[in-house]
Amino acid sequence: MSGAESCHGTLYGVGVGPGDPELVTLKAVRILRGATVVAFFAKRGRVGNARTIAAPYLSNGVQELRLEYPFTTEVPVSEPRYADTMGPFYDDCAERVAGHLTAGRDVAVLCEGDPFLYGSFMYLHDRLAGHFASEVVPGVPGMGGCWAQAEAPIAQGDDVLTILPGTLTEDELARRLAATDAAVIMKVGRNLPRIRAALTRAGLLERALLVERGTMPDGRSEPLATRAGDHAAPYFSIVLIPGRRGAR
Numbered sequence: 001m002s003g004a005e006s007c008h009g010t011l012y013g014v015g016v017g018p019g020d021p022e023l024v025t026l027k028a029v030r031i032l033r034g035a036t037v038v039a040f041f042a043k044r045g046r047v048g049n050a051r052t053i054a055a056p057y058l059s060n061g062v063q064e065l066r067l068e069y070p071f072t073t074e075v076p077v078s079e080p081r082y083a084d085t086m087g088p089f090y091d092d093c094a095e096r097v098a099g100h101l102t103a104g105r106d107v108a109v110l111c112e113g114d115p116f117l118y119g120s121f122m123y124l125h126d127r128l129a130g131h132f133a134s135e136v137v138p139g140v141p142g143m144g145g146c147w148a149q150a151e152a153p154i155a156q157g158d159d160v161l162t163i164l165p166g167t168l169t170e171d172e173l174a175r176r177l178a179a180t181d182a183a184v185i186m187k188v189g190r191n192l193p194r195i196r197a198a199l200t201r202a203g204l205l206e207r208a209l210l211v212e213r214g215t216m217p218d219g220r221s222e223p224l225a226t227r228a229g230d231h232a233a234p235y236f237s238i239v240l241i242p243g244r245r246g247a248r
Helices: 028-035 048-055 082-102 121-128 140-150 171-179 187-201
Strands: 010-013 037-042 063-068 107-111 134-137 161-165 182-186 208-214 220-223 236-240
Touching: 010 028, 010 121, 028 048, 028 107, 028 134, 037 082, 048 107, 063 082, 082 107, 082 121, 107 121, 107 187, 121 134, 121 171, 140 182, 140 208, 161 171, 171 182, 171 187, 187 236
Parallel strands: 010 107, 010 134, 037 063, 037 107, 161 182
Antiparallel strands: 182 236, 208 220, 208 236
8 A cells, every 4th residue: 555545544344234223233333423424224214223323322523424325225126217326326325424534534434234235335345445445344244133123043954045036027936935944135125025925936935034124123923824914015125034944
């Protein structure tokens, strides 16, 4: 690193876990308390879940950098407008963060769950890690919080665990579900009816659990087969298909 670059701040991607502030790691707390700038993504008009989780650990007077999504689930990833809008959005976010790093300020970017598991931080990392010192602090992933809350052992022995986004087509979901021992389906929300149909086709509906807001104060879990209605699930929802069947 050159002398000029050594004066730059460090970019931190800080996983703050699935929702319970007590699941934030000691390392994450240390970095958050020492950071000059704390950045976080949030939906328009919302505080931001990662910011809410991290609140007990932020120092008084820390500079906050809010990165507000132009949209979240309203536009499917498959639509051209998604890439046309989100690419420039992440470019702009990276430029704003880079301004602080260039000025010598460390920036801690808050990430729900783990930064490299479906996290927005990875798009800043793609754009900035080659130009500034960076460090990623792993966090308890949302799925880990969900299977702990549901007390559902997810995989055992030689079980194959598959992680699927609920945005896949029903055919693709059914095909992949039929070929695995255990599964986690993320990005549930309004995709729940299609997920339920795919699970039914794969013969797995009776094993499926829906966990909403895992580890949060209002978190709950229930068998998906007995859930009343076919309406959308809350944003923070995960479907679990445990593979561990029978104690050893």
